Amino acid sequence: MNEASDVLGIVLAGGEGKRLMPLTADRAKPAVPFGGVHRLIDFVLSNLVHGGVRRICVLTQYKSHSLDRHISTTWRLSSLTGEYVTPVPAQQRLGPRWFQGSADAxxxxxxxxxxxxxxxxxVFGADNIYRMDPRQMIEAHVSSGAGVTVAGIRVRREEATAFGVIQTTDGTKIDAFLEKPxxxxxxxxxxxxxxVSMGNYVFGAQVLVxxxxxxxxxxxxxxxxxxDIIPMLVAKGDAAVYDFDQNVVPGETDRDHGYWRDVGTIDNxxxxxxxxxxxHPIFNLYNRRWPILAHPGQRAAAKFVEGGTANQSIVSNxxxxxxxxxxxxxxxxxxxxxNGAVVQGSVLLDGVRVGAGAVVRRAILDKNxxxxxxAHIGVDLTRDRQHYHVSPAGIVVLGKGERAI
Known part of the structure; x- marks a missing residue:
C-alpha cells in the first residue's frame, strides 16, 4: 500500500469544548494552547504527517478563526508533491444547516x-495528547479485511465508564460498542x-461513504x-479493534509508551x-525522532535576570x-x-503578566x-471562587485577557 496516495486524513476539529471553559470561550477546543508552544491539534497533525498521511482535511466549525489561522500559517506541506493540510469550515453544501454531528460533518x-x-x-480526533504511528494501524486495518478499524486503549475497568467501550471476545473483532457503560x-x-475508544478510525473509503x-x-x-456509525458497522460484523499498546513510535521511552490523555476538562x-x-516525564515532548511540530514564532530566547529562577518547568521563547x-x-x-513573584504548579499562556510580589499557585492563566x-491567585480558594472559575480539583482559571483582582 502506498500511504501517500491511498489514504485521506480527515481530522474532526469542530468541537465546542464546553467542559474546557473559559479556555474555549474565544477559540475552538483544538486551538487551545498546550505545552508551551503547541496547540492541541498539533499532536494529531504531527502523528499523521510523520506517519505518511499527508493529504489532510481539518473539519472546523465552532469559533474557528484562530484554529484556521494556525493551520494555514503553521501546517504548510509540499504542494509540489500534492501534500496539504487544509481547514474546511462548514459550507452548508447539503442545505441551510451547520454540522449536526461528527458523522454529518x-x-x-x-x-x-x-x-x-x-x-x-x-478519521482522527483533534484534541488528545499522544504519539501514534498511524501506518501501523492502517496496516492492521488492511490485514483485518474489516470495513472499519477502531483504535482502542487499555484502561482499568472502573475508569472506562466515562468513554465509549469496545467489547471483543477474540481481541480483534468488535462484538459491541458501548457508550459510557x-x-x-x-x-x-x-x-x-x-x-476505550480513542476516537481514531480507519475506514475503507466506500464503506464510510x-x-x-x-x-x-x-x-x-x-x-x-x-x-451511530461505528455501532452500525459493528452490527454488520464489519468492525475491528486496533490495540494502541502495540503501536511503537521511534524515540519513545518505556515511561511514555502508550501515553494517551483526553484533555476534555480543566482538571485533565x-x-x-x-x-x-x-x-523523566510521563509524556516526553523532547523526542527528536517523533517531534510534535509547531511554529513558536519569531521571539528571542527566554531570559532570567535579577536572580530569577525556574525549576522543574518548561519556559518558552x-x-x-x-x-x-x-x-x-x-x-x-x-x-x-x-521581581518577588512566585508561580508554582501553574500553566501560563501567551503574553501573561505577573506583577511584583504576586503569588500564583495551581492556576491556569489564559492569553494576556x-x-x-x-495579587494572590490559588492561595484562598474560597475567595477565588467569588471571582474566578475554579475546577472541581481546585484549579483556578482566568479567561483570555482577564485582569486579576
Missing part, C-alpha cells in the same frame, strides 16, 4: 473524498481492563461517528501539563523571569514575571491575563 464534506478518490480514510466488559487477556449516506437518512440518528488539561515537567521564582509550571511565549503586583 463528514457527510456534508464528501466532496473532499470524491475529489481525492482514496482507498482508505483515516456502568459495567464495562473486560478484555479476554486482561479481565480487569477494558478497551455508504455508512454516512445510510446514517443521513435515519431520522433517529445523532449523526455521530462513535454513537492541568494534569496533562503536569505529565510534561518531571526529569520570549519569556522574562525577573527576580521571580517559577516552580513546576509551564510558560507559553512572552510571559513576563516581575494580567496579575497586578501583590
Amino acid at each position: 463528514i457527510h456534508q464534506s464528501l466532496n473532499l473524498v470524491y475529489d481525492e478518490c482514496p482507498e482508505y480514510i483515516a 456502568e459495567d464495562p466488559p473486560g478484555l479476554p487477556d486482561a479481565p480487569e481492563q477494558a478497551y 455508504d455508512a454516512l449516506k445510510a446514517d443521513a437518512e435515519n431520522t433517529a440518528s445523532h449523526h455521530d461517528m462513535g454513537r 488539561y492541568y494534569e496533562a501539563h503536569c505529565d510534561l515537567i518531571s526529569t 520570549g519569556c522574562i523571569i525577573s527576580g521571580a521564582q517559577v516552580v513546576e509550571s509551564v510558560l507559553s511565549p512572552d510571559v513576563f514575571i516581575e 491575563v494580567v496579575v497586578p503586583p501583590g
Whole structure:
C-alpha cells in the first residue's frame, strides 16, 4: 500500500469544548494552547504527517478563526508533491444547516473524498495528547479485511465508564460498542481492563461513504461517528479493534509508551501539563525522532535576570523571569514575571503578566491575563471562587485577557 496516495486524513476539529471553559470561550477546543508552544491539534497533525498521511482535511466549525489561522500559517506541506493540510469550515453544501454531528460533518464534506478518490480514510480526533504511528494501524486495518478499524486503549475497568467501550471476545473483532457503560466488559487477556475508544478510525473509503449516506437518512440518528456509525458497522460484523499498546513510535521511552490523555476538562488539561515537567516525564515532548511540530514564532530566547529562577518547568521563547521564582509550571511565549513573584504548579499562556510580589499557585492563566503586583491567585480558594472559575480539583482559571483582582 502506498500511504501517500491511498489514504485521506480527515481530522474532526469542530468541537465546542464546553467542559474546557473559559479556555474555549474565544477559540475552538483544538486551538487551545498546550505545552508551551503547541496547540492541541498539533499532536494529531504531527502523528499523521510523520506517519505518511499527508493529504489532510481539518473539519472546523465552532469559533474557528484562530484554529484556521494556525493551520494555514503553521501546517504548510509540499504542494509540489500534492501534500496539504487544509481547514474546511462548514459550507452548508447539503442545505441551510451547520454540522449536526461528527458523522454529518463528514457527510456534508464528501466532496473532499470524491475529489481525492482514496482507498482508505483515516478519521482522527483533534484534541488528545499522544504519539501514534498511524501506518501501523492502517496496516492492521488492511490485514483485518474489516470495513472499519477502531483504535482502542487499555484502561482499568472502573475508569472506562466515562468513554465509549469496545467489547471483543477474540481481541480483534468488535462484538459491541458501548457508550459510557456502568459495567464495562473486560478484555479476554486482561479481565480487569477494558478497551476505550480513542476516537481514531480507519475506514475503507466506500464503506464510510455508504455508512454516512445510510446514517443521513435515519431520522433517529445523532449523526455521530462513535454513537451511530461505528455501532452500525459493528452490527454488520464489519468492525475491528486496533490495540494502541502495540503501536511503537521511534524515540519513545518505556515511561511514555502508550501515553494517551483526553484533555476534555480543566482538571485533565492541568494534569496533562503536569505529565510534561518531571526529569523523566510521563509524556516526553523532547523526542527528536517523533517531534510534535509547531511554529513558536519569531521571539528571542527566554531570559532570567535579577536572580530569577525556574525549576522543574518548561519556559518558552520570549519569556522574562525577573527576580521571580517559577516552580513546576509551564510558560507559553512572552510571559513576563516581575521581581518577588512566585508561580508554582501553574500553566501560563501567551503574553501573561505577573506583577511584583504576586503569588500564583495551581492556576491556569489564559492569553494576556494580567496579575497586578501583590495579587494572590490559588492561595484562598474560597475567595477565588467569588471571582474566578475554579475546577472541581481546585484549579483556578482566568479567561483570555482577564485582569486579576
